[in-house]
Amino acid sequence: MAVQQYLHLSSGHKMPILGLGTWMAKEEETIVALNEALAMGYRHIDTAPVYLNEQAIGGVLKEWISSGKIKRSELFITTKLPTPGGNNHELVELSLRKSLQDLQLDYIDLYLIHAPFTVVLADDNGGDLKRNADGSVVIDGSTDHIGIWKEMEGLVAKGLAKSIGISNFNIKQIERLRKHCKIQPAVLQIEYHVYLQQPDLIEYCRSANIAITAYSPLGSKGVANLYKMAGVKRDLPDLFDIPAVKEIAKKYNKSAAQILLRWIVDKGISVIPKSTNSKRMHENKDIFDFKLNQQEIEQLNKLDANIRVVDFGYLKGINKHPEFPF
């Protein structure tokens, strides 16, 4: 059965509150997992060109739609304007058209600016980033959010995107953008979990009618590999091991992951846990048959510790970009 809860966006469209994340899901596993996810009722899928799985997702969607197993209108697909080779007003429409081609879709439900900063692709354009001699990424400091946003608005006018939004922007950046918008951002996608609650940002978005999507809601275990590959030492927190989370999980006979996800949707925030494992995909969507009480919600609220897992530290030198948000 499909997951039935939705957030109503300022664009007039509705987004299923629960979606499937696909970062670091390789092509082959994406194909198997997405088939299973759609059969389980997942209808909201989050991807991006840098995840290198849009083609795999497109193949599965095409099969489901053309065989009549699902209608396009039942799906909510998000993809993003790539940070390398995309964050430039001249590349916005080109980038979405490439994603749509790979996803085998005529339109995207939600197109997000993936990040407020821009990095440069290597000259051979094989997808690798251009690097300085010290291994730091080459940044493009000319990032112009207003110019990019005007092009994003154009995508809506052309029917290529139903809703447009942003990801990893801070309050200052959103405020500046909103002053120049004809179409307000419908969604902000950010890292959000018990250890990173960002109350000011959440409050700001609520007052501006911007829906929030929580990424890395389970603490993004997969990101550890990126830090390792980049030689960055990082101790990532284990959200599943928090005593309060374990205690509440035991009470409801649920897993720690289910408690972490339920706590987020209870706040009216959409959530996109990534899994390619059948059992865990089931688990992550099986969160609507119980409800945390106020005391439990407050217990988890108190865990906020401003611990950010995805601070892009695996892109050495990215914090020097004038639009680095954190």
Ligand SMILES: NC(=O)c1ccc[n+]([C@@H]2O[C@H](COP(=O)([O-])OP(=O)(O)OC[C@H]3O[C@@H](n4cnc5c(N)ncnc54)[C@H](OP(=O)(O)O)[C@@H]3O)[C@@H](O)[C@H]2O)c1
């Ligand atoms: N906009 C952005 O900049 C941005 C950044 C990061 C992420 N995202 C999006 O948000 C999605 C989710 O974030 P994320 O992938 O970083 O992290 P996440 O969803 O917090 O965690 C995913 C990890 O947890 C494991 N997992 C999933 N369900 C589980 C469960 N029930 N029990 C135990 N382990 C479980 C997964 O492994 P298995 O696959 O083996 O189950 C995977 O290693 C991404 O996939 C992507 O779509 C966006």
